[in-house]
Amino acid sequence: MKLFCLLTLFFTLSLQAQFQINGIVNDSNNKPLPFATITTSDEHQTITDVDGKFVLESKKEFRFFIVSYIGFTPKVISITDNRKFYSIALDGKTDDLKEVIVSNENPALNILKRVITNKNNNDPQKKLRSFDYKTYNKLIVTANADSIGRGIDSIFEYDKNFDKLLIKIDSSNYKFKEIISKQHLFQTEKVSQYQFGENRLKETILGSKMAGFKQPVYEIIAFNLQSISVYDSKYELFETKYNSPIANDAAKDYNYKLLDTVAIDGRETYMIYFKNKKKIRASGLEGVLYIDQENFAIAKAVMRIKGVLDISGIHEFKYIPEEKIWFPDITTFKIVKGKNDDDIKILGGTIQFDGDAEDFFETRKKSATDFSYLVSQSNNFDIHYNTNSSIKNPSLYIEIEEEASKQPESFWKEYRKEDLDLKSQKTYLLLDSLSINKRIESRLRFGRKIINGYIPVGPIDFDLKKLVSYNNYEGFRLGLGGITNDRFSKNFRIEGYSAYGTKDGAFKYNLGAGVQLGKTTNTWLNASYTDDVREIASTTFAVDKRVFKLYDPRPINISTFYQYTSWKANVQTRIIPKTEAILELSRTAVEPKFDYLFNLDGKLYSSYVMTTAMMSIMWAPFSNFMQTPTGRNESEKRFPRFTFQYTQSLPNVLDNDFAFGKIDFKTEYEKNYLNGQKTSLLLQGGLAIGEVPITHLYNTAPNNLTKETIIQRITFAGRNSFETMYFNEFFSSEYVLFQIKHGFKRVQLFKKVNPLIVLVSRAAWGNMKNPEHHVGPEYKTLDKGYFESGIELNKIYKGFGLGGFYRYGPNQLSRFDDNIAVKLSYVLDLGL
Known part of the structure; x- marks a missing residue:
């Protein structure tokens, strides 16, 4: 096994013991008596459960046990050889325990007060x-x-x-x-x-x-x-x-x-x-x-x-x-x-x-x-009281x-x-x-690597995310990437990747290295160089955890990218309690790969340089953190949790072209119920101040194609994206979005068809300051708000699911069909 x-x-209910009996306690009407007291001849005690059942165990045999319950006459039960189960019926008595009554009201409630x-x-x-x-x-x-x-x-x-x-x-x-x-x-x-x-x-x-x-x-x-x-x-x-x-x-x-x-x-x-x-x-x-x-x-x-x-x-x-x-x-x-x-x-x-x-x-x-x-x-x-000893x-x-x-x-x-x-x-x-x-331990380590999207081969963990992907600009993106592991060094790492797009015919690559400055605080000093492409107006938080999927569905239909070459140096650390932080300096040369010019005081930029300092911090005040011999980890993830990121351009540093600042934040909350249901909330926003080109503004994660019919628009659903919003339909220099999801327990329709039903609602508001700066693309703003709701039937069969979403409110489209989006989904359940 x-x-x-x-x-x-x-997982049930009893420790192994040398002597054990089981039983049930009922009243004269054969109704179970929950939490009746069972006392053995050697003064060992237990109580019945909510169904009146009990397990009585001891290291040595006992001759009898006493069953008592308020309002009933206690009964002494003798132990019989080879008998393991006892059914006991207690008789009610008229003289209820008056000596424990504290007042004329419910005595138990008075005691609890x-x-x-x-x-x-x-x-x-x-x-x-x-x-x-x-x-x-x-x-x-x-x-x-x-x-x-x-x-x-x-x-x-x-x-x-x-x-x-x-x-x-x-x-x-x-x-x-x-x-x-x-x-x-x-x-x-x-x-x-x-x-x-x-x-x-x-x-x-x-x-x-x-x-x-x-x-x-x-x-x-x-x-x-x-x-x-x-x-x-x-x-x-x-x-x-x-x-x-x-x-x-x-x-x-x-x-x-x-x-x-x-x-x-x-x-x-x-x-x-x-x-x-x-x-x-x-x-x-x-x-x-x-x-x-x-x-x-x-x-x-x-x-x-x-x-x-x-x-x-x-x-x-x-x-x-x-x-x-x-x-x-x-x-x-x-x-x-x-x-x-x-x-x-x-x-x-x-x-x-x-x-x-x-x-x-x-x-x-x-x-x-x-x-x-x-x-x-x-x-x-070994208990000590009021010692005033310091806690490390x-x-x-x-x-x-x-x-x-x-x-x-x-x-x-x-x-x-x-x-x-x-x-x-x-x-x-x-x-x-x-x-x-x-080889269970090695297989467990291997399994953890796989879950995070890596295949360990000797001193290198190869990155599964870099092998193959697809988008409308690059076509099939084929690549190879990885990072060194502990077999290479525990205090130094090298990482990188290379990729080739079959549609744009261009190579992309990254090379980086890091040195550990503090093991207990997971502090690393890193440097990297990257030549790659990225979706325009997308929002990323540097401290976000890596999420691995066999496929990343949303980018499949994205066709608007910008190319960037970037030098970066950063420090990532958990030195501040209950946080994870990254401090970064970077110089990035940007070239939009679509029809766009940035108009600044009459000067048109088709490419530009951005030198920035960035601080990104995730704060989980209600989570518990654990210090292990291998570093500091979040041992118990609790909500809410908060992420804050501030980016500031550095004027006149390394040929920087623009003066601007960006503030991004998000708050997440999740509640899991024991019966399998789950509620999740997301509040996210951003504010760009100053001279910011559209490549670095906000699009609030659209995920719908500009096609004539609903069938033509069927694509894979994203994680937190607006499924009815068309690509490049809205841009904002400031925005806020809210999302609520509630997943119900799985519904058994047939033997192997038991979907997970999730209700989803999303809303966003935004505005565009200085629209005259952006020459080329046509777009709308979110000043009147954007609203959509839908239902997801996930894991209908072997991980595949289906969802439907509807767009309503001020930005609802005139044609009814254009407000509907049907999406496929796939969830890989590794059972871990």
């Missing part, structure tokens, strides 16, 4: 000036072998005479059970130090160990499964934020019910069940809060979402008498597949569950991998020490809560051996 297939198995009022006195990050502690974390992906059938299935099919024919023998479940009986599917360990001070929390990873990898996958190490603090107004559970059940306005979203009183750490607590008021389960949290009866602090919290995935986050606290505070002790995160009709892809498609529902053609049978689950547990120790690089959310992945076994024995069991030991041995035999 390939590594990425193993990673798809990330006191919790909210006392948050600042109970939140460690509010009450304590500073603290630090260490954490040992273990994450496993495994399955309960006892839940998997050992049978070998036969797969049959009917022929045209309706005779049943044996196709093959399916032994996958049998093999899977054999594997999971001996080892886990995946396993990681991590030791971290957390430091809090000046309202900042930082994690420093002291040691990391990942089965099958000599060099850990930092994205997995840094992934935040759940909120560290339960007192935040927004509680995050697996990439989705929910209004907290103890937020100031929580009462509008949640209903509360007092379940029981339970002793934790020798202190009495109220056990309060909360559930979101919305009908859709996945729209909010559900769970239990254990509230200290004296100071109304949280002594334990169970946060859960049960929808397409069954996800739970459990926070256990330890009472510190000298500080009079409940401090985090154990945190547990669990995932199991819920009830859903579609395949679910999360974490960029790395983790996938198959749907359970029947379709029109076949009934899906549960496979062994449906029983796989993920569980992550963190144990805190406090703007970083995570810092991984240089030697973290090289720690000896003695390090792990010191920090593990308990020794690894035989199954965990075998997991490291078997996955490490599998990784070596299958």
